[in-house]
Every structure is written in structure tokens, then in C-alpha cells.
Amino acid sequence: AQKVTQAQTEISVVEKEDVTLDCVYETRDTTYYLFWYKQPPSGELVFLIRRNSFDEQNEISGRYSWNFQKSTSSFNFTITASQVVDSAVYFCALSGPNTGNQFYFGTGTSLTVIP
Amino acid sequence: GAGVSQSPSNKVTEKGKDVELRCDPISGHTALYWYRQSLGQGLEFLIYFQGNSAPDKSGLPSDRFSAERTGGSVSTLTIQRTQQEDSAVYLCASHHGANTGELFFGEGSRLTVL
Numbered sequence: 001a002q003k004v005t006q007a008q009t010e011i012s013v014v015e016k017e018d019v020t021l022d023c024v025y026e027t028r029d030t031t032y033y034l035f036w037y038k039q040p041p042s043g044e045l046v047f048l049i050r051r052n053s054f055d056e057q058n059e060i061s062g063r064y065s066w067n068f069q070k071s072t073s074s075f076n077f078t079i080t081a082s083q084v085v086d087s088a089v090y091f092c093a094l095s096g097p098n099t100g101n102q103f104y105f106g107t108g109t110s111l112t113v114i115p
Numbered sequence: 116g117a118g119v120s121q122s123p124s125n126k127v128t129e130k131g132k133d134v135e136l137r138c139d140p141i142s143g144h145t146a147l148y149w150y151r152q153s154l155g156q157g158l159e160f161l162i163y164f165q166g167n168s169a170p171d172k173s174g175l176p177s178d179r180f181s182a183e184r185t186g187g188s189v190s191t192l193t194i195q196r197t198q199q200e201d202s203a204v205y206l207c208a209s210h211h212g213a214n215t216g217e218l219f220f221g222e223g224s225r226l227t228v229l
Contacts, residue, residue: 035217043204045220091158093218101146101165101210103218107157 002027004094006106013082014114021077021109023092029053032096034068034075039108040088051075053096082113117141119221121207127227128197136192136224140209147190148218149182150206158206164190165212197228 003026013019025034036048049059051068059066063080079086092106120139128134140147149161160174164184175181179197184190194201204225208218 037218037220044222045206045208045218047217047219050217101212102160102163102171103148103208105150105158105160 002029002094002096002102002104004092004104004106006090006092006109008109009107010110010112012112012114015084016081018078018080019082019111021079021090021092021111023075023077023106025073025075025092025094027073027094027096029096029098031098032094035093035095035103036066036075036077037091037093038088039091045091048077048090079111082111084113084115087111087113119207119209119219121205121221121224123224124222125225125227127229129229130199131196133193133195134197134226136194136205136207136226138190138192138207138209138221140188140190140207141211141219142188143211144209144219145187145212146210147184148208148210149190149192150208151176151203152206152223153203161192161205194226197226199228202226202228 005024032053034051037045038048039045049066056068065078067076089108089110091108094104122137145166147164151159151161162182163171179195182192204223206220206223208220210216210218
């Protein structure tokens, strides 16, 4: 079965703190894709990153970084020096060829950055 | 168009009425998805279209919900005899059909059933 778990429902941090959002996935596929999306208060989901199962290199994009570890089936997302504009709901998702391209979303983590 | 377009952006209806929500995906995207997001909740999968294949309707919550996709492009989600619990934001997303791409989401249609 395909499943994505985001155990953190809500997180609050003070501006400039670092914060890590956890994502744990389950899949029997050897080829799969992991995603993170941001949903700001305006409502539209914004794509942040895609990672395929064969690439375990961590990625950094500005203040954002992602840690993909197949050994623990995790794809965690860290925001460094958080800003108020980072306040949003963040969703982790899983897809793959053996799921008929179905996307499985976690329940989201609501991040509030306090000024 | 440049992105996924949904209409109407807001719809208020009375309980028992039928509503239609429209999604215009990104040109050339063969896959189209409908999700429902209730206030403060995650994304609930409703239905998925891929090319000419039979749609995956496994997420539709009841037989009051249906969707079609004409000509492999525009999709309409229809909710018959609306109930108050149908109030939510209905999100459409499209995908080019290969396994390497991400979903592109529209801004959603906010449905309020009085």
C-alpha cells in the first residue's frame, strides 16, 4: 500500500529559527517519486520539489533543504532561518508508475512563523 | 492557458441544488485530478483521468458526485442534490502523464452549501 504520514499537525516557531517538517512514506515500489507542496493562506498549492527514488542526494535551495533517506523511508524538509512568509501548510506526496500515477498526499503540516 | 484554470472560484448554493465545477488543465496534460479540501483538512482524492483510459473514480464519496472529461481536456465535476457536508474547496490538478513531473494545481473552487 502507498501511504504518506506527516505526524506533525501544527508547528509554531519564532522567526529566524530553523524548522524541520517530517515526512514518512510507505511503498512497495522500487521506483517512486516524492514531492513537497506549499499551500499559503491564499490557498493555491505551490510545487517545491520532486525527488525520484534513485537519487538520495540531499538538495538545498536557498533556505530550503530536503533530506531523503530510503533506509528510514523519510523525506524531511528543513527551513533555515524561517520567515513569516514561510507560514503555510506543507504537504508531502508520493507517486509512482505502479500506482497508476496516483498521487498520495500526507495530511499536511501547518507551519506558523511568529514575528 | 499558462496554468490550471478553475471556475467558478466561489459558489454558494442551497441544499438540494446541483452544482457544476469546471477545470481547464494545462494544454497537453493528459492526466487530470480532482481533490476536495475541507476547512483545515488535507487533500481528499476524488477522481483521476488519464488519457483515454477509464477514470479512477475510487475517491468519489457518493453517487451524487460525478465527473467527466470531454475531448481529453476540460473536466466538469458535478455534485447533485448538494448537502452541507459538501462545502469545501474543490481542487483540480493536471499532470503531463509521465512519471517525472509534478502536479500543477488550480486555485480551487470554494463551494458553500447553505
